[in-house]
Amino acid sequence: MxxxxxxxxxxxxxxxxxxxxxxxxxxxxxxxxxxxxxxxxxxxxxxxxxxxxxxxxxxxxxxxxxxxxxxxxxxxxxxxxxxxxxxxxxxxxxxxxxxxxxxxxxxxxxxxxxxxxxxxxxxxxxxxxxxxxxxxxxxxxxxxxxxxxxxxxxxxxxxxxxxxxxxxxxxxxxxxxxAADMTTVVWSKLLTNSAANPLTALSGQPTGVMRAPAMLANARQIMTEVVQVGQAEGAALTERHVEQALAWLQTIPPESMTSMLQDRLAGRTLEYDAITGAIVRAAERHALDVPLNRFMLSLLSAIRSSKP
Missing domain, CATH: 3.40.50.720 (NAD(P)-binding Rossmann-like Domain)
Incomplete structure (x- = not known):
């Protein structure tokens, strides 16, 4: 009530x-x-x-x-x-x-x-x-x-x-x-979070790991899927936003830790549902295929908290 x-x-x-x-x-x-x-x-x-x-x-x-x-x-x-x-x-x-x-x-x-x-x-x-x-x-x-x-x-x-x-x-x-168009702002920030949070949490490495070529390739594919979903949700996203997000990730001090990595190292529940989970739910609403985000979701959901 x-x-x-x-x-x-x-x-x-x-x-x-x-x-x-x-x-x-x-x-x-x-x-x-x-x-x-x-x-x-x-x-x-x-x-x-x-x-x-x-x-x-x-x-x-x-x-x-x-x-x-x-x-x-x-x-x-x-x-x-x-x-x-x-x-x-x-x-x-x-x-x-x-x-x-x-x-x-x-x-x-x-x-x-x-x-x-x-x-x-x-x-x-x-x-x-x-x-x-x-x-x-x-x-x-x-x-x-x-x-x-x-x-x-x-x-x-x-x-x-x-x-x-x-x-x-x-x-x-x-x-x-x-910003007058917060939908686009939220989805633009989600581009970086959709890749950086899962990839650092799953690898157990700070944001410097995002500079490795293989990680950049995975991040680009994750973000490309997110752009398609964001567009369907009304965000004015383009492939240019993906490249801007990837460039922005390179400016983060390599020793910095994403919030999801901090939670995993501390044994806390991961905040994946509001990020990757929400992306997958939005994709389902629009009948869009997001295979890499769905794969990330399955891996993240398998991680169990060691703290109550």
Whole structure:
């Protein structure tokens, strides 16, 4: 049952609520904190006194407050949901606490079907797919390392609902752009994720493995299949996007690890269903053949988590 939470008062300062205090979520809310916003961390397993983000030789820290239960959340200006897609059901109560009309919820998750997952628990909220381009790794509770890749860190929909958030994130030091055609943006990012995440996770190697000729050939075939599915889904993709994605992968520091590789090394459940699984489901809707993506899906689904 969906529950609507009506705030009794507005916060005295803009407040961002973080659901999912992993590497990516920490970097995003740290930018809000740098812009002068309060940060509220929702239900962290291991509470921490502050967020610390390392970038190069510099580490910046910001205070946070923790909320133990959804009923204690109260009003917030915007929320960031940065749990893995397959973990969404586990934070359902927190999402229900965000079920307010036009409540901006930045969905910093890989893959597809972002808004559909949120709508299951918070249909009144304004889910905003948030495409992440930076690389981040969680070092300890509340502590993350940031590696920037390319010229953009985040892309958000061109919507008045998130204007205040875009301004704050930019003020906080993240390179944020907006796009009217988020379908194409999401599928363009999916091109890199569709290849880099499975291939690094299955090989057990960081992103430098993507520079090997054989891996590049596999990545190109995976992406070519994704372009066809994306076009059927309304994305303005061409073969040029494949070459751009492959070139972008060559700019990533070779020691960087994809989120899926990090999860496999830690023995956690892999986030393959929102990426490769969603691609295969979309292909089936349009009767398209995606043999390599289907093969990747069968291999990834055979990997079992060693952690509960």
């Amino acid at each position: 969906n529950v609507t939470i009506t705030p009794r008062h507005l916060p005295t300062k803009p407040t961002v609520a973080l659901v999912g205090a992993g590497a990516v979520g920490l970097v995003i809310v740290a930018a809000f904190a740098r812009a002068g916003w309060d940060v509220c961390v929702c239900g962290a397993r291991a509470p921490f006194e502050q967020i610390a983000v390392e970038e190069g030789e510099r580490t910046q820290s910001y205070p946070v407050r923790h909320v133990r239960a959804p009923a204690e959340l109260g009003a917030c200006t915007v929320a960031v949901v940065a749990v893995k897609a397959h973990q969404t059901a586990a934070v359902a109560d927190w999402l229900r606490a965000l079920n307010r009309r036009d409540m901006p919820v930045l969905l910093a998750q890989n893959g597809l079907e972002h808004c559909e997952r949120l709508a299951t628990y918070a249909p009144m909220a304004a889910g905003m797919p948030t495409v992440v381009y930076f690389n981040a790794a969680r070092l300890a509770p509340g502590r993350s390392v940031l590696r920037r890749i390319g010229e953009v860190d985040l892309c958000l929909p061109a919507s008045t609902v998130v204007h205040k958030s875009v301004v704050a994130l930019q003020k906080g030091g993240l390179r944020v752009v907006t």
